[in-house]
Amino acid sequence: MIIAIPINDNSDNTTICPSFGRSPYYFVFNTETKAKEYMVNSAAQSAGGAGIAAAQLLVDRGVNVVIAPRSGQNAADVLLGSGIEIYRSVGDNLKANIEAYQNGLLNKLSDIHPGFHGHGG
Amino acid sequence: MIVAVLSGKGGTGKTLVSVNLASVVEGDSIYVDCDVEEPNGHLYFRTEESDKNVETISRLYPVVDSSKCLLSQNKDACAKCVDFCRFNALARVGERVQVFDQVCHSCGGCYIVCPARAITEEARPIGHVYDYKVGNTRVLSGQMQTKQAFGIPIIAKILEMAKGSTLPTIIDCPPGSACTVMESIKDADFCIVVAEPSVFGAHNMKMVVQLLRLFEKPFAAILNKYVEGAENPSETLCEEENIEVLHRIPFDVQIAHYHSEARIAAEEEDRFKEMFESILKRITRRFGGEM
Numbered sequence: 001m002i003i004a005i006p007i008n009d010n011s012d013n014t015t016i017c018p019s020f021g022r023s024p025y026y027f028v029f030n031t032e033t034k035a036k037e038y039m040v041n042s043a044a045q046s047a048g049g050a051g052i053a054a055a056q057l058l059v060d061r062g063v064n065v066v067i068a069p070r071s072g073q074n075a076a077d078v079l080l081g082s083g084i085e086i087y088r089s090v091g092d093n094l095k096a097n098i099e100a101y102q103n104g105l106l107n108k109l110s111d112i113h114p115g116f117h118g119h120g121g
Numbered sequence: 122m123i124v125a126v127l128s129g130k131g132g133t134g135k136t137l138v139s140v141n142l143a144s145v146v147e148g149d150s151i152y153v154d155c156d157v158e159e160p161n162g163h164l165y166f167r168t169e170e171s172d173k174n175v176e177t178i179s180r181l182y183p184v185v186d187s188s189k190c191l192l193s194q195n196k197d198a199c200a201k202c203v204d205f206c207r208f209n210a211l212a213r214v215g216e217r218v219q220v221f222d223q224v225c226h227s228c229g230g231c232y233i234v235c236p237a238r239a240i241t242e243e244a245r246p247i248g249h250v251y252d253y254k255v256g257n258t259r260v261l262s263g264q265m266q267t268k269q270a271f272g273i274p275i276i277a278k279i280l281e282m283a284k285g286s287t288l289p290t291i292i293d294c295p296p297g298s299a300c301t302v303m304e305s306i307k308d309a310d311f312c313i314v315v316a317e318p319s320v321f322g323a324h325n326m327k328m329v330v331q332l333l334r335l336f337e338k339p340f341a342a343i344l345n346k347y348v349e350g351a352e353n354p355s356e357t358l359c360e361e362e363n364i365e366v367l368h369r370i371p372f373d374v375q376i377a378h379y380h381s382e383a384r385i386a387a388e389e390e391d392r393f394k395e396m397f398e399s400i401l402k403r404i405t406r407r408f409g410g411e412m
């Protein structure tokens with residue numbers, strides 16, 4: 001099982017980033033091998049569609065679960081459409097959220113916001 | 122001469138200034154409502170729907186035939202279209218490609234790069250443009266079909282319709298400083314920023330002023346709902362930023378009343394007509410053009 005979480009920094013002491021699509025890094029954690037990685041979110045700088053491109057990165061990385069405070073509709077479409085589950089993080093503590101997920105304490109993310117598309121408005 | 126009227130946010134008096142200026146132009150004029158998301162200029166220039174020329178604006182969107190897409194055979198076979206789209210409007214989801222219309226810029230690239238010819242383009246309506254005349258004023262406006270769509274192509278279309286003419290033109294811009302505003306002021310000779318006396322008003326005005334300076338557009342401010350002697354953060358901003366104040370429209374219950382009833386104040390009372398005529402004169406003089 002591979003978990004991905006948007007984070008603010010590439011260090012163990014980092015916190016969960018409030019933005020899914022524009023977080024600078026993802027903490028990618030393999031629950032079986034315990035292997036961890038700070039994956040650069042190359043989509044963060046996109047002018048538009050950052051959520052879609054970020055979700056695609058995680059799909060391509062073979063992620064199974066995303067833990068995040070929120071997600072836009074487009075990103076959720078890509079994640080859920082690819083069979084990835086999205087859970088809502090509680091607070092911004094990275095380790096605590098991974099433990100909470102593994103103990104079945106996190107809820108699935110249900111309120112997905114329509115998102116701003118950076119044009120037209 | 123093309124005058125664009127802007128404001129940092131909705132409700133500052135941008136439409137009030139626009140419709141009244143268009144109304145006091147001597148002879149024929151054009152009023153262009155570029156707020157295609159929430160147009161309201163048509164409320165002031167009323168005519169029968171049947172007297173309006175209506176045109177539907179469409180855009181081309183990609184449609185992926187999943188049975189032709191190489192992903193249907195092998196989910197790692199191809200991602201050419203996804204990699205190509207620099208707007209991130211395409212994603213590989215399982216064994217198919219999903220299109221996100223809201224972020225697609227209709228560049229047409231994905232049709233070309235697909236090795237399997239699985240992508241075709243489909244025209245879909247995104248809104249309408251209207252062209253009609255009320256008295257001496259030709260009214261051009263647009264309406265976006267959904268919030269998700271782009272306003273830009275509709276705005277571009279109504280500005281193109283206005284272009285061929287040498288008549289004095291007043292452009293009622295969308296509120297704010299988004300890309301739709303930049304599109305709206307592209308051809309303007311002179312811009313007017315309408316601001317109201319509040320801290321928010323001044324803050325939003327500042328962003329519009331930055332935009333105008335970036336585009337090197339000549340501009341001046343109109344302070345609306347002006348109360349002599351009262352604190353006015355927008356006026357303070359004009360002093361600090363060296364912005365010319367073209368006019369101070371006094372706070373007036375009557376003008377607000379006409380406007381809220383979708384009546385053009387300059388057509389209701391001479392004192393308002395004279396006020397907007399003098400504003401127009403100042404613009405003309407400031408610009409040195411003909412109005």
Ligand code: SF4
Binds near residue numbers: 183206209211225227
């Ligand atoms: S038309 Fe252009 S912007 Fe739209 S999906 Fe295809 S490549 Fe992307």
Ligand code: SF4
Binds near residue numbers: 190203
């Ligand atoms: S380029 Fe064509 S074949 Fe390749 S993934 Fe896109 S739609 Fe499928």
